[in-house]
Amino acid sequence: MLLSPAMRVFLWGASALAFAFLSPGASAQKGPKPAAAQRSPDALRAIPLPPDAIGRLKSGDAGQLAAALDDVRMSGRAGAPAVPAITELLRRGLPLALSQSALETLADTESEAATETIAWYSHHRDTSLRRAAVVALGRTRGPAAIGALRAALSDPDVAVRGLSATGLGGLKANVAVGDLFVALDHKVNEAARSIGQLCLGNECDRLASKIGLVTFDVATSGLEPALLRPEEDVNDEVKVKIVGRVRELGTAEANRFLTGVQSKWPPRRSPRVKQALDQAVLATSASPGSSSGSMQ
Amino acid sequence: MNRSILGVAALAAAVACGGGQTRSNLFSTDWEDDGGASIARVWQRVGGATVPRSAEVAIGVAGDADRMIGLPLDGGPKWTFAHPLDARPAVAGGVVIASGGGEVFALDASSGRLVWRRPGGGLRLVGAGDDGTVTVTVLRKPGGTGSVLLAVTHDGQVVRQVDTSRSLGAPAVLQRLAFVPWSGQYVSVLDVVNGDEAARVTLRDETSRAWTQGGSLWFGGGAFTRFDERIRDASKGKASRASIATRDLPGTPQLVPSGNAPVPAVAGAEDRVRAYARPIASASGAVIEDHRTYATYFRIAMGFDADKAKLTWVRLNGPSFVGGAAESGGVILCDEDGKITEIDGRTGGAVSTMDFGEPVKSCVVSVDARKVGGASEEVKGLPAQLAEAVLAGDPQLVAAQKMLLRELSALPADSATKALVELASDPRTSPALLADARSALAARRTGATYMVAALGRHYDFLKDVLLAPPVGPLAHALGAMKERAAAPYLAAHLFDPADTDDDVKEAAEALAAVGGASELPAMKQFFGMYRANASNDDMAAAVVSIARALLQIDGKAGRAALEAAAKDPMTAGEVRDRLGVMLRGPAAPAPAR
Numbered sequence: 008m009l010l011s012p013a014m015r016v017f018l019w020g021a022s023a024l025a026f027a028f029l030s031p032g033a034s035a036q037k038g039p040k041p042a043a044a045q046r047s048p049d050a051l052r053a054i055p056l057p058p059d060a061i062g063r064l065k066s067g068d069a070g071q072l073a074a075a076l077d078d079v080r081m082s083g084r085a086g087a088p089a090v091p092a093i094t095e096l097l098r099r100g101l102p103l104a105l106s107q108s109a110l111e112t113l114a115d116t117e118s119e120a121a122t123e124t125i126a127w128y129s130h131h132r133d134t135s136l137r138r139a140a141v142v143a144l145g146r147t148r149g150p151a152a153i154g155a156l157r158a159a160l161s162d163p164d165v166a167v168r169g170l171s172a173t174g175l176g177g178l179k180a181n182v183a184v185g186d187l188f189v190a191l192d193h194k195v196n197e198a199a200r201s202i203g204q205l206c207l208g209n210e211c212d213r214l215a216s217k218i219g220l221v222t223f224d225v226a227t228s229g230l231e232p233a234l235l236r237p238e239e240d241v242n243d244e245v246k247v248k249i250v251g252r253v254r255e256l257g258t259a260e261a262n263r264f265l266t267g268v269q270s271k272w273p274p275r276r277s278p279r280v281k282q283a284l285d286q287a288v289l290a291t292s293a294s295p296g297s298s299s300g301s302m303q
Numbered sequence: 304m305n306r307s308i309l310g311v312a313a314l315a316a317a318v319a320c321g322g323g324q325t326r327s328n329l330f331s332t333d334w335e336d337d338g339g340a341s342i343a344r345v346w347q348r349v350g351g352a353t354v355p356r357s358a359e360v361a362i363g364v365a366g367d368a369d370r371m372i373g374l375p376l377d378g379g380p381k382w383t384f385a386h387p388l389d390a391r392p393a394v395a396g397g398v399v400i401a402s403g404g405g406e407v408f409a410l411d412a413s414s415g416r417l418v419w420r421r422p423g424g425g426l427r428l429v430g431a432g433d434d435g436t437v438t439v440t441v442l443r444k445p446g447g448t449g450s451v452l453l454a455v456t457h458d459g460q461v462v463r464q465v466d467t468s469r470s471l472g473a474p475a476v477l478q479r480l481a482f483v484p485w486s487g488q489y490v491s492v493l494d495v496v497n498g499d500e501a502a503r504v505t506l507r508d509e510t511s512r513a514w515t516q517g518g519s520l521w522f523g524g525g526a527f528t529r530f531d532e533r534i535r536d537a538s539k540g541k542a543s544r545a546s547i548a549t550r551d552l553p554g555t556p557q558l559v560p561s562g563n564a565p566v567p568a569v570a571g572a573e574d575r576v577r578a579y580a581r582p583i584a585s586a587s588g589a590v591i592e593d594h595r596t597y598a599t600y601f602r603i604a605m606g607f608d609a610d611k612a613k614l615t616w617v618r619l620n621g622p623s624f625v626g627g628a629a630e631s632g633g634v635i636l637c638d639e640d641g642k643i644t645e646i647d648g649r650t651g652g653a654v655s656t657m658d659f660g661e662p663v664k665s666c667v668v669s670v671d672a673r674k675v676g677g678a679s680e681e682v683k684g685l686p687a688q689l690a691e692a693v694l695a696g697d698p699q700l701v702a703a704q705k706m707l708l709r710e711l712s713a714l715p716a717d718s719a720t721k722a723l724v725e726l727a728s729d730p731r732t733s734p735a736l737l738a739d740a741r742s743a744l745a746a747r748r749t750g751a752t753y754m755v756a757a758l759g760r761h762y763d764f765l766k767d768v769l770l771a772p773p774v775g776p777l778a779h780a781l782g783a784m785k786e787r788a789a790a791p792y793l794a795a796h797l798f799d800p801a802d803t804d805d806d807v808k809e810a811a812e813a814l815a816a817v818g819g820a821s822e823l824p825a826m827k828q829f830f831g832m833y834r835a836n837a838s839n840d841d842m843a844a845a846v847v848s849i850a851r852a853l854l855q856i857d858g859k860a861g862r863a864a865l866e867a868a869a870k871d872p873m874t875a876g877e878v879r880d881r882l883g884v885m886l887r888g889p890a891a892p893a894p895a896r
Contacts, residue, residue: 069873098828100835102873127828130798132807133836137800161764163801168764189765 056082056089064092072096073105080112087118094124106131107139114143122147126155129167137167145174153180160190160198169197176201184210191217196225203229204236211245215252227253227264234268238277246280254287262291329493330469330485334503339535341502345492346534349478354515355435357671358397358412361626361635361643363663364388368568372659373399373415374643376635376673381660382415389427389445391566393473394669395514396433398457400440402426403568407453409438412669419459426451427565430473430512432481437462437495439481441471443565454481454495463495473562475513477520482513482530484562490522505538508546511562517672519584523559527582529589543588547580547596550612553702556598570625570639570665575601580609581629581670595648597634599624600703603692604636606651614710616651617688619695620644626666632675637666645675651688652679686714690722693740696731704736712743720750724757727773745776751786758792762801771799774806782813790818794825797845804841811845815852826853830864835873843877850882862886 056079063075079086079093093109101109110128113121125147128140141159144152156178159171172195175183184205191198199221202214211233218226230253234246253261269284363372365383371392373382387404394400398409398418407428408420419438426442429450433439435457442451450471454463472484480501481493487509492502509524520530526546528534533543547558554576560566577599581592591609598605602620607613620638627636633648641659643666646652654677682688689711693704708726711719726732727740747754757772758781774796781789793814796802802810811829814822826849834850837843850868853861868874869882 067871067873098831100831100833100868100873102875103836103838105873106836127798127832130800131832132800132804132842133838134800161762161766163762163764186765193765193767 054081056086061089061092076108076112080115083115084117086116090116090118090121094121097124106136110139110143114146117146119147119149122149122151126151129155129159134164138170141167141170141174145177148178153178157183157186160186168195172197172201176204181205199225199229203232206233211241212248215249218252223260231268243277243279247283250283250287254290257291257294259294262294329465329500330467336505336538342504343535345502346532352478354518355396357669358394359670359673360412361637362392362399362667363659364568364665365661365663368664374657375413379413384410384415388568391568391665392667393431394667395431396435398433400431402428407440418457419455429565430562432475434476437479439474439476441474470563472511475515475520484510484513507540512559517583521582533588545582545589545591547609548612552598553600553706574625575623579627579629579634592631593648601699603703606648617692618651619692626668628668628670630670630673635668647679650679650682652682654679686716686718693726701733701735705739708739715749717750720747721753724753730770741773741776744773745779747780748784751784754781755789761799771801774802775809778809778813782816785817787817790822794822797829804839808841808845811848815848818852823856834868834878837875837878846878847881
């Protein structure tokens with residue numbers, strides 16, 4: 008069934024609104040338009056790519072092109088057939104606004120075929136385009152995306168660096184953990200969370216050793232995902248050591264963090280780690296300012 | 304000739320009371336030029352006499368300007384003398400003369416032993432001369448314009464005092480005749496025995512100091528005038544005279560510090576920015592020793608050819624230089640840390656060092672016939688010396704560094720290019736210097752290896768490389784040199800967002816000159832990324848440069864892509880216009896690749 012553009016916009020808006028209400032963890036970093044990634048898979052499947060979209064992408068008319076990009080974007084992954092046409096547009100060159108829109112659209116298609124072209128724009132002189140490109144690379148994936156994001160950790164723009172670090176975590180780019188540690192040492196705080204998503208063994212312990220060197224919030228933004236990862240990724244020994252390091256702080260914020268992890272601990276996960284968490288929460292509950300302490 | 308010379312009895316009262324004396328009109332401007340007759344008579348009288356040697360010693364003013372340290376340059380033992388000082392000490396003959404604490408006094412220069420002291424009445428030392436038996440000092444009230452000339456024998460007896468409204472300069476003494484510069488152009492010869500003004504000569508160079516050195520009596524200011532048989536023609540500009548070639552030196556250093564006022568006991572900027580040269584007698588009358596002059600600018604020392612003012616060496620010191628003197632074969636400089644370095648005038652290398660043992664507030668170096676002894680340390684070539692000086696991260700040195708940068712830029716050596724690259728790449732380089740360094744680099748036509756290596760660097764946040772290399776100047780130079788090896792590096796800089804728009808413009812233009820088929824993919828990528836969003840003139844120019852290269856390298860395909868871009872309304876206006884002109888124009892000649 009073909010939908011009119013007005014109906015498509017309505018459906019897209021409705022699904023995005025529903026998703027926003029249903030997703031408390033939705034990212035604060037949003038483009039000018041709600042991204043397809045913020046919609047449920049059902050919603051994505053509900054909006055097929057209009058058959059004339061690719062033709063409009065090749066029309067050479069800026070207005071038609073912009074509308075076609077919107078259509079592809081609303082189709083999300085279903086817009087993949089339009090990826091070659093969009094990448095060709097970016098390779099031939101577009102004005103800034105359309106370039107930005109094209110990059111965001113390619114991100115929503117999550118097509119690895121777009122990665123190489125998007126990587127070009129991770130070096131563009133316009134900061135907004137670079138930011139859009141590194142966000143897109145985190146979604147289109149592939150080895151080229153990892154390479155480009157690692158390079159972008161050294162970008163002159165602080166936001167590009169942070170988005171690149173976040174993207175590497177999302178791509179499960181274990182190969183980039185070393186770079187992420189260097190980035191964290193250079194105050195790219197987003198690197199902590201990505202390290203927590205990627206670290207293995209000693210790497211997780213190394214992240215825990217950053218407590219005191221980076222702010223507590225930054226350190227725990229990486230330690231929490233590390234603790235909550237399956238045992239086959241991060242073994243109990245490492246997790247217990249992490250809990251121990253936080254426990255040693257004996258502060259209210261340590262207590263709050265441990266309590267938070269305790270509350271999220273999956274029921275059938277390691278009882279040994281759970282016990283360490285329980286004991287750490289108890290040990291830090293008397294810390295001045297801790298919620299546990301104030302309840303006693 | 305009006306004159307008023309007070310007797311010894313009046314002198315004691317005058318100095319003790321610090322003023323209130325009958326003023327003398329000895330140094331009257333009513334005097335009519337006698338055509339050199341009187342000075343010729345003086346020459347006849349004392350010209351055959353041996354000029355006593357001056358002590359060769361360095362005097363450091365230490366502490367709170369309340370202590371002198373004497374360091375004989377012949378290696379004799381160091382001495383100290385504690386006494387408040389209100390003006391810079393002077394070395395004349397074998398004595399050191401100083402004022403302070405209400406006294407004027409003289410010390411034996413080799414031992415620091417007190418030779419004589421007199422009440423000074425708060426007058427400060429302007430200058431002094433000594434012929435081995437009598438010391439003549441010129442003293443002045445703080446802020447005053449008049450002068451007191453005081454002649455004291457080595458046994459402490461005042462033999463003459465003259466109180467005048469004139470500002471007298473630093474005197475010299477020979478055979479009990481005091482040669483006293485004044486009014487910037489006269490030297491009066493005062494007989495300290497009878498008080499007569501035995502002669503007067505008018506000099507054609509600004510003159511405020513007289514001194515003995517190397518067996519001659521000299522008058523100095525803007526140039527050096529020798530007291531010899533030609534002095535009679537001084538008013539006609541025919542005296543024996545030596546001067547140095549002039550050039551613009553930072554801070555306009557003085558060759559002979561003004562002798563018209565007391566020099567402060569503590570060194571100031573004029574002591575740190577100084578020129579040094581040593582006049583000697585010659586067959587033609589007078590020349591500059593070794594044909595070399597020297598200059599300091601805080602902690603930079605420089606050697607010059609005295610005839611052409613050509614820079615021959617540069618030396619970077621730790622602390623600032625605060626005093627020194629030229630000698631035969633070199634120069635002796637002392638710095639504020641109390642180190643004294645004897646420097647080979649030919650190479651700039653250190654020959655020997657001495658040490659006051661503590662920091663000094665100022666320094667006076669006296670040499671007579673001393674010659675540089677020993678071999679110089681090995682020194683780097685001038686390009687490396689200049690590089691070291693211009694790369695010194697010291698804001699105080701910028702004015703000198705700008706001059707030295709011009710010198711460095713004029714050298715064709717590859718190492719000069721290397722230094723310019725380093726200077727233009729160093730985040731510590733002063734903005735005032737950076738612009739000059741970039742301009743100089745753009746004009747280089749040697750040292751391509753260093754320039755290509757520099758282009759290989761990029762801004763890298765994680766590696767703490769927070770300053771891009773000077774891409775624009777490097778690209779400009781390498782493009783002009785047709786340096787093919789630079790092409791891949793230039794291509795890489797098209798995509799470095801840390802480079803400036805101007806850098807990208809220059810890189811594109813150079814790449815159009817030296818790029819080939821290997822760079823074609825990068826050129827196509829750049830054209831595609833920016834032809835529709837060139838945000839300013841520089842980026843538009845960069846796109847057009849690359850378009851020109853595509854037209855030449857990519858044949859029909861390149862032309863087709865450019866024609867399509869020229870028709871596309873999404874192509875940036877300026878780019879589209881220039882593409883149209885390019886495509887309509889005659890085919891550009893294919894570059895040599």
